[in-house]
Amino acid sequence: MTTTEGIASAPTVTASKPSSGRLSRILRRPEAGAAAGTALVFVFFAAFGLHAGFLDTGGYVSWLAVAAELGIVALAVGMLMIAGEFDLSVGSVVAASSMIVAVPVAQFGWPLWLAIVLALAFGVLIGLINGLLVVTTGLPSFIVTLVTLFAVAGAALSVSRTVAGTTTVSVSTSGFAHDLFAGHVGSFNVSLIWWLAVAAIGQYLLQSTGFGNWVFSIGGDLETARLNGVPVRTVKLRLYMYSGFSAALVGVIQAVEFNNADVTRGQSFVFEAIVAAVVGGSLLSGGYGSVVGIVFGTMTYSIVSVGIYYTGWNPDLVQLFVGVLLFVAVVGNNFVRRLALSRP
Secondary structure, rough: HHHHHHHHHHHHHHHHHHHHHHHHHHHHHHHHHHHHHHHHHHHHHHHHHHHHOOOOHHHHHHHHHHHHHHHHHHHHHHHHHHHOOOOOOHEEEEEEEEHHHHEEEEEEOOOOOHHHHHHHHHHHHHHHHHHHHHHHHHOHHHHHHHHHHHHHHHHHHHHHHHOOOOEEEEEEOOHHHHHHOOOOOOEEEEEHHHHHHHHHHHHHHHHHHHHHHHHHHHHHOHHHHHHOOOOHHHHHHHHHHHHHHHHHHHHHHHHHHEEEEEEEOOHHHHHHHHHHHHHOOOOOOOOOOOOHHHHHHHHHHHHHHHHHHHHOOOOOHHHHHHHHHHHHHHHHHHHHHHHHHHOO
């Protein structure tokens, strides 16, 4: 009887191991907690905002429009965080790039495409400057990019007032360039396509190329990476240039989409991008994170910030709900990660 029971029970034990192993591997992924957080906040607002149309097409369009623009910046900032660096200058680059599009077109009659090229080149230049300052001075990137944040904001404000006489410039756009950056795919803004494209490229680079391995190794242990021949300087320069380009791209999208530019627009991206990356599973200390996780983190933030208006609650409580729900998402993300890492 004992032998029979032992034989009967053996398949049960053996069959459970692969399932447990797969679950453990899933939970170890950086995006595991982020996906759970996104599902949680979506269900929450779907329940409380159902009467106001949160699940209607308009609801999806609203929060995905916010997610797309934030997501483009958050992916670049998140990749820098994985490498152990920060970029706080993105807010000013977004605003300055939108002004670079609007002022030449509105004041001097430039072709829209030429102003867009100039704006994107400006973003890459600011990223290059940030990268060079970080790798040559050895100063913390938080300080370097904070300086750039204020410098670019001040320059944009001064130039705008000198050239246009105002800090807000209206611009009329049309043609292919307009459709490329401010068109629609069905009911959704074309910025959603830009976001998905950037995410796909980022996912490929981080998970399927040697460059991605370099990014993780630099964030995990900078000195060890350098001793193993990782081109630290080159990797950081490219990441900062990509961050500047991404911020400029969002500035272009906003200028063309809203038909105006404002030197104060975009400053919220400074911390929203970091929050989205952290909610998405990226560590502030570097060496850990994923593109998919950052996408989920961006969705979580956008659902919370937009979904609150569908509940019918006092809008004065928006920031309170945003803070509480984001805190819950971050804590849940960290809990899932610790639980996974505690498994053998």
